[in-house]
Amino acid sequence: MNPREFREVGHRVVDLLAEYLEHIEEKPVFPSVEPSTLAQFFAEPLPQNASPAEKVLGELEEKLLPYCTNVGHPGYMGLITPSPNPVGVIADFICSALNQNIGAYTIGPAAVAMERRTVRWLTDLAGYGEEAGGNLTSGGMMANFIGLKLARDWASRDKAQEQGVQERWAVYASEERHVSVDKAVDAVGLGRSALRALPTDAEFRIRLDALEAAIAEDRKRGIRPMCIVGIFGTTNTGALDPIRELRAIADREGVWLHVDAAYGGGMLLSHAWPMRNRGLELADSITIDPHKWFYAPLDVGAILVKHERRLTASFGLKPSYLTDELDRANERYQYYVHGFEQSRRFRGLKVWMSFKRYGAHQIGEWIDGNVRQAKHLHSLLAEHPEFEPASEPPMSAICIRHRGADPDEAQSKELHAEVARRVEQGGTIKWIHACIGPQDPPPSLVKSLTNCLSSTPSSCPWETPLSSAAAAKQLWPAVRIVGVQAEGAPSYFLSWRQGRAVGTDTCDPIADGLATRTPEPSNVDNNPRPSRA
Numbered sequence: 451m452n453p454r455e456f457r458e459v460g461h462r463v464v465d466l467l468a469e470y471l472e473h474i475e476e477k478p479v480f481p482s483v484e485p486s487t488l489a490q491f492f493a494e495p496l497p498q499n500a501s502p503a504e505k506v507l508g509e510l511e512e513k514l515l516p517y518c519t520n521v522g523h524p525g526y527m528g529l530i531t532p533s534p535n536p537v538g539v540i541a542d543f544i545c546s547a548l549n550q551n552i553g554a555y556t557i558g559p560a561a562v563a564m565e566r567r568t569v570r571w572l573t574d575l576a577g578y579g580e581e582a583g584g585n586l587t588s589g590g591m592m593a594n595f596i597g598l599k600l601a602r603d604w605a606s607r608d609k610a611q612e613q614g615v616q617e618r619w620a621v622y623a624s625e626e627r628h629v630s631v632d633k634a635v636d637a638v639g640l641g642r643s644a645l646r647a648l649p650t651d652a653e654f655r656i657r658l659d660a661l662e663a664a665i666a667e668d669r670k671r672g673i674r675p676m677c678i679v680g681i682f683g684t685t686n687t688g689a690l691d692p693i694r695e696l697r698a699i700a701d702r703e704g705v706w707l708h709v710d711a712a713y714g715g716g717m718l719l720s721h722a723w724p725m726r727n728r729g730l731e732l733a734d735s736i737t738i739d740p741h742k743w744f745y746a747p748l749d750v751g752a753i754l755v756k757h758e759r760r761l762t763a764s765f766g767l768k769p770s771y772l773t774d775e776l777d778r779a780n781e782r783y784q785y786y787v788h789g790f791e792q793s794r795r796f797r798g799l800k801v802w803m804s805f806k807r808y809g810a811h812q813i814g815e816w817i818d819g820n821v822r823q824a825k826h827l828h829s830l831l832a833e834h835p836e837f838e839p840a841s842e843p844p845m846s847a848i849c850i851r852h853r854g855a856d857p858d859e860a861q862s863k864e865l866h867a868e869v870a871r872r873v874e875q876g877g878t879i880k881w882i883h884a885c886i887g888p889q890d891p892p893p894s895l896v897k898s899l900t901n902c903l904s905s906t907p908s909s910c911p912w913e914t915p916l917s918s919a920a921a922a923k924q925l926w927p928a929v930r931i932v933g934v935q936a937e938g939a940p941s942y943f944l945s946w947r948q949g950r951a952v953g954t955d956t957c958d959p960i961a962d963g964l965a966t967r968t969p970e971p972s973n974v975d976n977n978p979r980p981s982r983a
């Protein structure tokens with residue numbers, strides 16, 4: 451591709467995407483297509499010969515664009531993936547073109563400086579001081595893993611990096627935790643049985659009496675408490691654990707406090723519901739996800755650490771092939787020495803450009819708009835004859851249940867799943883639900899819920915170079931409906947209360963690991979044995 455072609459194709463792509471964004475509201479939120487059809491679209495052997503860029507783009511228009519989940523649609527209220535802000539989209543384009551590898555200073559000097567500054571903005575937001583540091587990660591999953599690794603290494607007085615886990619340790623988090631915590635406890639070598647999943651109170655916050663009891667019980671059995679994981683905005687309902695109280699217990703017990711603010715970190719920018727006074731800065735490490743509520747396009751998460759030197763202690767290996775002889779003054783920041791990843795994309799650019807273009811103030815107003823919408827939906831539901839809110843939303847997540855039905859647990863599951871499915875099929879709203887069942891909900895139920903959801907106002911004015919009303923609404927949909935719950939089926943309702951919004955709940959291992967796999971159209975062996983010479 452020569453520069454002229456690059457320019458032509460680039461302009462064409464920008465036009466295509468501007469068009470897509472401008473008309474996104476006219477499309478269904480979720481594409482109606484079978485997985486097998488999609489697999490067939492792309493079932494072709496490795497291309498051996500070149501095709502004109504025009505033809506390749508044409509294929510995208512035919513096979514990709516019509517079958518995307520339109521995450522930027524105002525009716526998208528599913529998993530916590532925001533409508534990406536367009537400056538972030540452009541930043542990712544620039545990032546790929548420059549291909550700075552910020553793992554090492556020499557492969558991206560200015561990019562390293564910008565990423566360092568971006569991390570500093572985040573640590574400042576969290577309330578950390580000058581000694582803080584961090585890394586931008588692929589998301590909250592990886593950030594929670596790093597948080598647990600930092601905890602393990604600190605608890606072992608930096609022996610675990612060499613010797614592995616020598617003691618019996620325990621980690622404490624509420625039942626509302628994200629599954630990434632379970633994975634992290636496994637990945638740092640403790641085994642999932644070391645995780646104590648503690649009950650929550652009526653507002654879905656960790657119960658401190660249960661935490662105290664679990665720690666006492668572990669101590670009695672010779673198990674050492676290693677880490678408490680607090681949650682600053684649970685995935686299901688946006689609940690906030692009491693961080694100050696967790697800090698006090700962590701100090702008394704000599705354990706690391708990691709706080710998962712992957713979702714709730716956005717509330718640090720809120721003007722109307724400021725959450726900068728909730729003690730987040732007391733955590734030893736924090737997960738925060740700019741690709742959630744700072745509206746950055748995927749992917750960019752962050753692990754923030756109160757003392758940056760803990761990152762170096764945990765990850766500081768310097769292989770000879772990366773030695774930087776020119777850095778006599780030790781001024782060149784080498785991310786690979788202070789983090790898990792080596793080669794890594796310049797994720798900071800989209801966060802940096804978003805803050806520069808919109809300012810924290812404007813982003814905070816968008817966040818307030820989302821929370822306002824969740825609260826508005828809550829008030830509509832409170833007066834609704836057929837539905838009711840299952841919890842008061844502290845952030846933008848909201849659970850809904852149906853008042854009318856009085857079926858048994860299985861039936862109510864099916865009913866709610868079917869209502870959710872039909873609302874989605876309507877094409878204007880996408881939300882989370884996972885169970886499927888044959889029961890037929892009354893059409894009025896579907897209609898009234900759709901109306902209710904659609905009538906939450908758009909209050910997110912978005913000053914945009916695309917200057918269209920449709921684009922202005924794209925930042926709207928962070929209101930998150932995480933499930934519907936049935937009145938008259940208390941056990942079902944209770945099980946959800948314990949962290950079980952439909953579709954996000956399971957921490958059980960999937961037996962064969964292939965539960966949702968679509969059959970491959972080709973003869974690819976998905977589980978090849980290593981070949982022996």
Ligand SMILES: Cc1ncc(COP(=O)(O)O)c(C=O)c1O
Pocket residue numbers: 530588589590591592594628630683684685710711712713739751
């Ligand atoms: C509280 C919480 N922590 C961690 C994660 C994982 O984040 P990611 O999907 O960015 O890996 C999520 C995702 O929804 C979350 O809600």
